[in-house]
Amino acid sequence: MSDANTSGSGAGPDHDHDHDHHGGPGYASPQAAIEAGGREELAYVMSLYTGTDIDEPDFVAVVDLDPDSETYCEIIDRVEMPNRGDELHHFGWNACSSSCHVEGLERRHLIVPGQRSSRIHVIDTKDRRNPELVEVIEPEDVFEYDLSAPHTVHCVPDGQILISMLGDADGELPGGFLELNDEFEIEGRWEPPDEIEMNYDYWYQPRQNVMVSTEWAAPKTYYPGFDLEDVEAGNYGQQIHFWDWEHGTVEQTIDLGEEGQIPLEVRFLHTPESTHGFVGTALSSNMFHFWYDSDAGEYRAEKVIDFEAREHPDWDMPVPGLTTDILISMDDRYLFGSNWLHGEVWMYDISDPANPRRADSLSVGGTFGEIQEVQGRDLSAGPQMLQLSLDGERLYWTTSLFSTWDEQFYPEEGERGSVMLKADVDPRNGTLELDEDFLVDWGECPAGPARAHEIRWPDGDCTSDVWQ
Known part of the structure; x- marks a missing residue:
């Protein structure tokens, strides 16, 4: 096992940071988010009819x-x-705690991409209960x-927006990153x-001048559904990449091997x-821990959890x-996750x-879940997208992964x-x-049953807020 410690060792320069200055969006620190965030009263949820028999547009619930x-x-309400046919999937904010020092900037607009269409929507949440679509970037x-x-959509310091893109214009490799300005x-x-071939999720740690990204596959590979032959042919990823955040270049790649096939969410x-x-x-259904080894001058990764x-x-x-x-609780105490096929x-x-x-687990829905109905509502898929309250006391999840995989x-x-x-x-x-x-049922939508994927809180959450 590694000799890593919880404090970490930075790879980037040592800067002075004014943790108390807070004139912009979000919170001055993770602890401030816990103490001042308040209980979540609304959720925005990616919802879709793509891949169903219902000929209606996707929506944000x-x-x-x-x-x-x-x-x-x-x-x-529904936007x-x-x-x-957009296939709404992941989304994020125009601004978060990484820009809490920027006077006048607001966490107000949701950036809502279509995974299949490559169309990017902007939703204004000034009226939180009745948000409205205000802009569309066409494919x-x-x-x-x-x-x-x-x-993945992340707000980055000073109001910029960075989106991971999984394919080229033809749905093949390589992918990359698209940057939007504050307008x-x-x-x-x-x-x-040519920095990377495959792409998927990413997270950045600006104080350490580092970003980490993961790999899924080319859109044309995963769009039709999962085929084990694609794994055998090497068409799915098994690497994670560590970037120089300031220059946007890959500094190190770690191949996780057969025990690290299809590395998706990263935190x-x-x-x-x-x-x-x-x-x-x-x-592979494993969890890898990664950290910067200051003695070696590079990142290391080690398997620490194995779900058989x-x-x-x-x-x-x-x-x-x-x-x-x-996801990781805001106090960095707990790691939560979902095993979609097992129902856990x-x-x-x-x-x-x-x-x-x-610490604990729940067996709900999915192939092996011990609980297969809630309030008389039969469950099918297992837990998928997660969101945690800022105080770490309520964990929510939805059940759709991707339309064709569903x-x-x-x-x-x-x-x-x-x-x-x-x-x-x-x-x-x-x-x-x-x-x-507690049960929110997309089977009762007016136009007919819909799928539900990623969840966001209006005041920020454990999977969108980053600190400088």
């Missing part, structure tokens, strides 16, 4: 999370996209930069040509002094957990990031619609308890 409200657990404008399939205009590609710890982080490898595949009579191979999402949401104590300790593994997801569920978290004792009084 506004969900009431206030337990004292008459519309608690209901979708109270429909102007076109059909042709994106293709001019030989990029397509937008995925939502395309600035161009962020990185020089640094929230404290900006740390170089520790985690990446979940979906197909399980036998099932309907499968001709052991069923992998398919670890598809992870889990919680590990990462006080020592090199030696995670299993159809392949859980066809009922498109027929019944997704759900959003919640667990109460006790951070002091490290426990999870399913809240059976």
Whole structure:
């Protein structure tokens, strides 16, 4: 095992930082987010009809999370996209805590890409309960930069927006990064040509002058669904890349090998002094811890959690957990994740990031879930996209992964619609308890059942806020 410690060792220059100055969006520190963030009362959720029999546009749902409200657990508004078939997937804010020093900048606009269409939408949330679509960047404008399939959206310091792009203009490799300015205009590609082939998620730690990115596959590979032959042919990724944040160049690549196939979601710890982080490898269903080794002058990665595949009579191979999402609590105490195929949401104590300790888990939905219905509503897919309250006491999740993958593994997801569920978290004792009084059902949408994917809070969350 590594001798990493929780404080981390920075690879970048040592700067003085005014932690108390806060004239812009977000919070001056992760602790300030915990103390001042307040309870989440609304959620914005990516919702889609792509891949269903319903000929309607995808939409962003506004969900009431206030337990004292008459519309608690209901979708109270929908922002429909102007076109059909976008496949809304991941989205993010125009500004976050990384720009908390920028006077006058607001966390107000959601950047909402279409994964299949490469269309990028901008939603104004000035009226939080009734947001509105205000701008659309058309695919042709994106293709001019030989990029397509937008995925992760992060607000970066000073109001810029950076989007990971998974393919070229033809849906092949390589992918890259697209940069928008604070007026939502395309600035161009962020990185020089030929830095990477595959792309997926990323996280940055500006105080350490580092960004880490992961790999899925070319859009034309994963769009039709999952084919094991593509893995055998090397068409899915197994590397993570460490970038010079200031210059946008790859400084180091780590090949995770067969135990690190399809590294998807990646997170640094929230404290900006740390170089520790985690990446979940979906197909291998392992968690890797990475950190900067100051003695060696490079990053290292080590497998620290292994979710074993399980036998099932309907499968001709052991069923992998398919670890598809992870997040870290704002106090850097717990790592949460979802095993979509097994039907499991889990919680590990990462006080020592090199030696995670299993705290608790819930077996819900999916192939092996012990709980297969909530309030009489049958579940199909397992937990997928996660979001945690800023105080770390409520964990929410939705159940759709990607339309064609849903159809392949859980066809009922498109027929019944997704759900959003919640667990109460006790951070002091490290426990999870399913809240059976909480259920948001996309099967009850007016036009018919819809899928639900990523979740955002209006006041920031554990998967969007970064600190300088």
